[in-house]
Amino acid sequence: MRPIIRTLSFFVKWLSEIARQPALMLLLVVGPFLVLLAFGRGVEIGGPKPRTIVVRTGEIDQPIDPLPEELSQFVDLVRETDDAQAARADLLAGRADAVLIVPRDPLLFLDQGQHVPLQVLIGEIDPVRASYARAFLRDQVATLNQQTIAKTITEAQATIEETGPIVEDAGGYLDRIQAARGDIDEVGRELTALRGALRPLIENAQSASSAALSLGSLLPGLRNTADQIDQLQSRLVELDATVGDLEAQVREAQTGDALPATSDIEDIRARLLEIQALAEDVQNIPAEVLSAPFELDLQQATPANLTFSEFYAPAVLALLIQHLSVSVAALSMSRTRLLNIVDLLRVAPVRASEVVVGHYLSYGTLALVVGFLLLGLMIWVLGVPVFGSWLLVLATIVAVTLTSLGIGFVTSLVTRSDQQATQVAMLFLLASIFFSGFAFSLDRITWPVRAVSYVLPSTYGIRTLQDVMLRGSHRHPEDLIVLAIAGAALMVLTMLLYRREVAPR
Amino acid sequence: MNATVATPRPEALSTSRPVIHLDAVTKRFGAFDALRGVGLEVPRGQVFGLVGPSGCGKTTLVRVVVGLSVPTEGSATVLGQAPHDLSPDDRRRIGYAPQEFFLDPALTVKENCNFVASLYGLGWRTRRRRTTELLETLQLAEAHDRLARSLSGGMRRRLLLACALLHEPELLVVDEPTSGLDPLLRREVWDHLRGLSDRGVSILLTTQYLDEADSCDRVAVMEQGRTIASGTPVELRAQARHADILVFEVEQFPREDVGLLWRLDGVRNATATDGEVRVAVDDGAEATAFLTRWFSDHGATVLAVRTQLPTFDEVFIELVRSAEVDSLD
Numbered sequence: 075m076r077p078i079i080r081t082l083s084f085f086v087k088w089l090s091e092i093a094r095q096p097a098l099m100l101l102l103v104v105g106p107f108l109v110l111l112a113f114g115r116g117v118e119i120g121g122p123k124p125r126t127i128v129v130r131t132g133e134i135d136q137p138i139d140p141l142p143e144e145l146s147q148f149v150d151l152v153r154e155t156d157d158a159q160a161a162r163a164d165l166l167a168g169r170a171d172a173v174l175i176v177p178r179d180p181l182l183f184l185d186q187g188q189h190v191p192l193q194v195l196i197g198e199i200d201p202v203r204a205s206y207a208r209a210f211l212r213d214q215v216a217t218l219n220q221q222t223i224a225k226t227i228t229e230a231q232a233t234i235e236e237t238g239p240i241v242e243d244a245g246g247y248l249d250r251i252q253a254a255r256g257d258i259d260e261v262g263r264e265l266t267a268l269r270g271a272l273r274p275l276i277e278n279a280q281s282a283s284s285a286a287l288s289l290g291s292l293l294p295g296l297r298n299t300a301d302q303i304d305q306l307q308s309r310l311v312e313l314d315a316t317v318g319d320l321e322a323q324v325r326e327a328q329t330g331d332a333l334p335a336t337s338d339i340e341d342i343r344a345r346l347l348e349i350q351a352l353a354e355d356v357q358n359i360p361a362e363v364l365s366a367p368f369e370l371d372l373q374q375a376t377p378a379n380l381t382f383s384e385f386y387a388p389a390v391l392a393l394l395i396q397h398l399s400v401s402v403a404a405l406s407m408s409r410t411r412l413l414n415i416v417d418l419l420r421v422a423p424v425r426a427s428e429v430v431v432g433h434y435l436s437y438g439t440l441a442l443v444v445g446f447l448l449l450g451l452m453i454w455v456l457g458v459p460v461f462g463s464w465l466l467v468l469a470t471i472v473a474v475t476l477t478s479l480g481i482g483f484v485t486s487l488v489t490r491s492d493q494q495a496t497q498v499a500m501l502f503l504l505a506s507i508f509f510s511g512f513a514f515s516l517d518r519i520t521w522p523v524r525a526v527s528y529v530l531p532s533t534y535g536i537r538t539l540q541d542v543m544l545r546g547s548h549r550h551p552e553d554l555i556v557l558a559i560a561g562a563a564l565m566v567l568t569m570l571l572y573r574r575e576v577a578p579r
Numbered sequence: 580m581n582a583t584v585a586t587p588r589p590e591a592l593s594t595s596r597p598v599i600h601l602d603a604v605t606k607r608f609g610a611f612d613a614l615r616g617v618g619l620e621v622p623r624g625q626v627f628g629l630v631g632p633s634g635c636g637k638t639t640l641v642r643v644v645v646g647l648s649v650p651t652e653g654s655a656t657v658l659g660q661a662p663h664d665l666s667p668d669d670r671r672r673i674g675y676a677p678q679e680f681f682l683d684p685a686l687t688v689k690e691n692c693n694f695v696a697s698l699y700g701l702g703w704r705t706r707r708r709r710t711t712e713l714l715e716t717l718q719l720a721e722a723h724d725r726l727a728r729s730l731s732g733g734m735r736r737r738l739l740l741a742c743a744l745l746h747e748p749e750l751l752v753v754d755e756p757t758s759g760l761d762p763l764l765r766r767e768v769w770d771h772l773r774g775l776s777d778r779g780v781s782i783l784l785t786t787q788y789l790d791e792a793d794s795c796d797r798v799a800v801m802e803q804g805r806t807i808a809s810g811t812p813v814e815l816r817a818q819a820r821h822a823d824i825l826v827f828e829v830e831q832f833p834r835e836d837v838g839l840l841w842r843l844d845g846v847r848n849a850t851a852t853d854g855e856v857r858v859a860v861d862d863g864a865e866a867t868a869f870l871t872r873w874f875s876d877h878g879a880t881v882l883a884v885r886t887q888l889p890t891f892d893e894v895f896i897e898l899v900r901s902a903e904v905d906s907l908d
Contacts, residue, residue, distance in 0.1 A: 075700075076700030077700075080698055090686055091683075413681070417677060418698070420647055421670065423666075423668065423700065425667060
């Protein structure tokens with residue numbers, strides 16, 4: 075009975091102290107919750123559109139077309155200028171987030187089978203934001219490329235969309251030529267009219283072929299379509315030549331000649347149908363498909379799409395429990411030493427195991443009460459889901475608490491002052507923010523630095539809580555085992571160090 | 580000052596094994612010897628006082644006795660065992676109130692008592708009863724819900740004493756129990772200590788108030804880390820080979836002339852107050868007539884002469900002088 079009374083004495087003492095300062099509990103629970111709430115509500119996932127100055131190289135007698143029109147979807151256009159120096163100065167002064175340097179006539183590059191160079195200057199010193207900016211810009215340039223290509227293809231398709239009516243008209247001309255055979259003058263007029271009808275089609279096909287071949291040389295995926303347009307244009311030119319030959323024959327023929335031959339008329343009719351089929355093939359595939367053959371269909375295999383605050387909630391919980399446990403435990407012995415209470419513990423008939431277990435009980439209760447209250451607020455106020463086992467969530471919180479308390483107690487027993495203990499606790503927090511998977515995922519932390527991650531209880535806590543709560547799975551069951559072993563080892567070490575601390579000198 | 584302390588029992592000697600036995604204990608901190616070959620025995624059921632000036636090693640000796648400190652040389656036995664190696668059960672037999680406050684200032688008086696009692700394994704009912712009794716006895720009952728940090732120095736000392744007594748120890752070790760207390764409280768604390776001793780509790784205490792030594796059953800005088808004398812107050816007075824104290828009630832004797840007495844052979848000390856001159860002499864019988872004549876020769880009228888026991892301050896000074904002479908020899 076006496077060992078239990080002695081062990082509980084620390085808990086009762088702690089309870090007396092804590093009951094006198096309810097504001098502390100409020101601060102410990104509500105503080106982190108409000109931070110998380112503000113984080114979830116106040117931080118944008120994508121960030122705002124970058125404020126961008128467009129610098130046009132070359133002569134500026136005409137607006138840049140078509141790029142700025144599309145660009146405004148992705149950037150907040152500050153102004154257009156040809157003064158690259160001034161734009162750079164504005165960037166460095168923080169009046170813009172990016173400077174985009176574009177050539178005067180982008181299509182000229184396409185016509186020459188070259189990429190349109192888009193030079194972007196960014197003024198970001200934060201490597202994370204700079205990395206994000208690079209990825210964002212790459213994504214936006216890809217979208218811009220796709221839209222530019224789609225626009226070009228649409229224009230090319232538009233030029234040949236009159237092929238059907240013209241081919242239909244041409245059929246009428248051929249009927250009339252067939253009917254007028256023997257009347258050389260009439261046949262000659264109809265053939266001239268037929269060539270006239272085909273002329274705009276040939277010109278449009280030439281224009282479309284030119285644009286398509288430029289894109290096709292840049293984008294292999296478009297080569298087939300470009301070939302089709304080129305083939306269409308060739309067929310039209312050949313047809314025009316054939317009709318021209320017939321026209322010349324008729325002009326030289328004498329009245330009564332049964333020209334052109336019926337086989338020639340049928341040949342032209344067949345080639346017209348072939349041209350129409352080719353045109354339909356080109357138009358059949360939408361420009362958006364041709365410009366971006368693959369469409370991303372990204373689906374979440376996990377139970378839910380998460381918001382920022384939902385994703386970070388388990389990590390904040392693990393980090394808070396670790397920091398609270400390490401801090402209070404790290405200061406425990408220095409306070410005991412400072413107040414000379416250590417002498418009372420030395421002379422009293424209390425065993426090291428009773429003191430250590432009593433302290434674990436006291437500070438552990440504090441951390442667990444705070445942890446469970448915060449977990450409740452996260453779930454019932456912020457709506458953070460728990461898809462996995464509640465038991466695992468609770469076990470993880472307990473394991474992180476015990477291990478962190480062990481680190482704190484060992485710290486308190488090896489440091490000699492409040493300041494040292496506080497510094498160690500702060501270092502642990504700092505290391506946890508960077509290396510525990512809180513700010514960066516573990517796979518982005520390379521060895522041997524990752525070894526630091528595996529020293530931190532929060533690393534295991536964050537991974538397990540995020541898995542169990544947000545994925546509904548427990549992908550690293552070894553984490554709890556590691557925490558349990560580390561917690562037990564630290565408790566034994568705490569007892570040994572405590573015995574050394576209270577040993578007579 | 581004598582009026583503030585209690586009177587010791589005429590005979591409290593015990594024949595049983597001493598509760599504390601120190602044999603040539605030396606405690607060294609680096610090059611500094613805090614204790615130098617101290618030997619003493621505290622008999623069971625007695626009040627044993629360690630007296631001496633600040634820094635003479637009293638607290639170090641107390642820390643050795645309660646097991647907070649291990650002797651560098653020599654041996655210490657408390658309740659039959661080395662104090663730094665006592666089992667929890669043996670520790671329960673000792674109560675300790677240090678000179679420095681070692682309770683939690685963030686707890687109330689009652690909470691501190693509760694905490695200490697729990698450390699000693701007392702059950703809830705016993706804790707409650709003992710706390711109530713001791714807070715009443717030591718006049719802290721009204722302050723039971725005050726935070727320890729808000730207590731006066733005297734209240735803190737009494738709280739320490741209360742906490743040391745909660746588990747009813749058979750050996751009480753108290754470092755400076757009356758330091759900072761007013762005379763009335765000192766008397767009450769001493770009455771309480773004597774009461775404990777009457778109930779068979781052995782007490783080792785330290786004090787800077789030399790007059791309090793008269794209230795102890797046995798006293799050890801400490802100076803510069805060693806015990807220069809040990810025994811009952813009566814034995815120490817004898818040991819001090821003290822001077823006889825003659826108190827002359829005189830008229831027309833200027834106080835500033837008291838220095839003239841120092842020059843006389845056989846006079847060890849002389850002090851003057853209004854109408855009284857106190858002279859310490861080697862031989863009182865011989866000096867009375869001589870000094871009466873001396874006062875007359877200096878125009879003073881001697882109204883009465885009486886002899887007095889030396890104060891413990893005077894005994895202490897004498898013992899220190901003797902020790903210095905011995906060490907020179």
